[in-house]
Amino acid sequence: MEKTRIWLDTDIGDDIDDTLVLEEILRNPSLDLVGISTVFKNTPLRAEFASRMLRAAGREDIPVLTGSPSPIRGLTPVRPHETFSQWDLEERTPDPGAFLEEAKDPFLVPREILKRAKEAPLTLLAIAPLTNVARTILADKGGILKSSRLFLMGGEYREHRPEWNLECDVEAFKVILSSGLDIRAVGLELTEKSTLSPAEERILERTGTDPLADFRREAVRRFQKSTNWPITPHDALALYMLLKEEKLDFLPVRHEIEEGTVDGQVRGWLKEGKEVPGMKFLASIDMEDLHRFVLNLGI
């Protein structure tokens, strides 16, 4: 079977779900991960985190690129729990090293994604604010991305509520909606229901014996200790959707963005609008099967 060429755009290093997604991708024999880009705030540190994870997996051949730290327009929202929750405990936050230099070039990530998409059709998996992806779409003057696909976690499609990845870069989400690309999205209304039980969390804490599993176990431990939150694997639904698309039900996206300003910050959410060509959102999901997928981790 031909492998799916995948590019991961991620804000790995805060919530644990991006870490779980990257591990699953690395372990999945049907996926060929051709590159990773980081986005939102401390992108050099996120890149260092991802590259350490690749090292644990023995996959230093996969490029990790430092993407946009701030949205296309407006301010970066702040939420109270914002730390590099998987790293800040007990040891000093590591030095992002060479990734700091890379962060100065806002066109680095678009250039590299377009280069890969030109070689062969590419599947973009976006599990973070959509700044990098939007910049890539804007830079794609030759229509290279028309043969590629985009799977994303972002938006809320049922109740007009704000969702983090959308509101962190409202302008970027508008670019996504007007891109005409072949897009499958999963919204907060489904992902927020994916919280693992304490017993399931314990499975994540002990599964696997290789260095990649060790890395994840330590990340889970630190996440739990610093946040004291249950694990809600929002982003895993986007990868699940990518892998099981044919068995899932989608609805056409008939939405547009409504904007408001709260405390001087631009906020945005989806409301009903005209049909967005090429874009569909996941209608429902079997949570038991999703949890089996999250906990299996291909081990």
Ligand SMILES: [Ca+2]
């Ligand atoms: Ca994420």
